[in-house]
Amino acid sequence: MATPEPAARKRRPKGHFAAAGRAKRPRGGGGRQLEAGMRGILITCNMNERKCVGEAYSLLGEYGDLLYGPEQFSDHEERLSGSDREEDEDDVEAALKKEVGQIRASTEQKLRRFQSVESGANNVVFIRTQGIEPENLVHHILKDMHTTKKKKTRVILRMLPISGTCKAFMEDMKKYTETFFEPWFKAPNKGTFQIVYKARNNSHMSREEVIKELAGIVGSLNPENKVDLNNPQYTVVVEIIKTVCCLSVVRDYVLFRKYNLQEVVKSDKEGTQQNPPSLTEEQNSKVVKPETEEEKSSKEVNQENK
Numbered sequence: 001m002a003t004p005e006p007a008a009r010k011r012r013p014k015g016h017f018a019a020a021g022r023a024k025r026p027r028g029g030g031g032r033q034l035e036a037g038m039r040g041i042l043i044t045c046n047m048n049e050r051k052c053v054g055e056a057y058s059l060l061g062e063y064g065d066l067l068y069g070p071e072q073f074s075d076h077e078e079r080l081s082g083s084d085r086e087e088d089e090d091d092v093e094a095a096l097k098k099e100v101g102q103i104r105a106s107t108e109q110k111l112r113r114f115q116s117v118e119s120g121a122n123n124v125v126f127i128r129t130q131g132i133e134p135e136n137l138v139h140h141i142l143k144d145m146h147t148t149k150k151k152k153t154r155v156i157l158r159m160l161p162i163s164g165t166c167k168a169f170m171e172d173m174k175k176y177t178e179t180f181f182e183p184w185f186k187a188p189n190k191g192t193f194q195i196v197y198k199a200r201n202n203s204h205m206s207r208e209e210v211i212k213e214l215a216g217i218v219g220s221l222n223p224e225n226k227v228d229l230n231n232p233q234y235t236v237v238v239e240i241i242k243t244v245c246c247l248s249v250v251r252d253y254v255l256f257r258k259y260n261l262q263e264v265v266k267s268d269k270e271g272t273q274q275n276p277p278s279l280t281e282e283q284n285s286k287v288v289k290p291e292t293e294e295e296k297s298s299k300e301v302n303q304e305n306k
Contacts, residue, residue, distance in 0.1 A: 032117040038126075042162050048155045053125055055153045120201060135163055156261050163249070164247045164248070168202060170205070185234075192232045193233065195235075196253070234249050236248075
């Protein structure tokens with residue numbers, strides 16, 4: 001006679017399968033992670049990533065429609081109303097074939113203009129963009145908020161456009177930035193600049209080495225490019241997360257309060273008198289000025305005179 005199967009093997013705890021499914025789903029959604037080759041918008045938030053993603057979709061969608069027009073969806077997505085769903089149920093096989101064909105034909109469109117992907121760091125959200133110029137869109141948002149002083153977000157702190165990404169290894173970064181920096185700094189183009197560096201979940205990169213090498217590349221493109229920490233024309237943003245280096249060159253970094261959405265809506269008086277908690281995250285994002293040969297010599301002379 002066969003031995004009865006233990007009860008423990010017959011019954012699963014309530015919610016077992018649902019919990020297992022949730023455990024496999026990454027936070028970023030869609031199973032995608034930040035990787036070299038992506039463009040988008042890096043957003044820091046105040047402990048609530050889920051709400052941050054919602055705010056980001058709302059804000060980016062609003063201004064994206066203004067700048068680029070309403071997003072165009074596939075005929076299938078527009079047509080699939082409640083009545084269409086009922087008709088499809090009458091022929092399940094045909095509906096499945098139709099769905100698979102639609103997915104294959106419009107993969108890029110399914111990604112939409114904005115798609116959240118796993119950033120690889122806590123309190124950091126990365127929104128991948130399709131057919132959008134991240135610098136222009138984010139600058140437009142900050143310019144409007146700076147002018148109107150209308151607060152539109154609660155948990156979003158900073159919103160940084162990311163125009164290019166590469167592997168976070170020095171040789172990869174040097175090779176990539178030689179071309180990446182050209183639109184802003186290659187002769188006859190020129191400008192004053194500063195470099196802002198931040199690394200998360202990465203210990204193998206040297207801040208000093210990155211600053212030195214990137215500043216050298218900017219200088220090699222045009223010797224007239226000069227460092228200015230007070231009011232530079234361009235700010236080179238370097239955000240490293242794990243093994244991915246995110247890069248952008250932005251305008252009005254000082255005017256727009258380091259691209260902080262909470263600060264840019266404050267009056268100039270409020271901004272100078274207050275030091276809000278939202279700036280805590282920014283204090284770790286230091287601006288490093290590459291030393292020139294003249295500065296090194298001056299420093300040595302001063303030390304000798306002391």
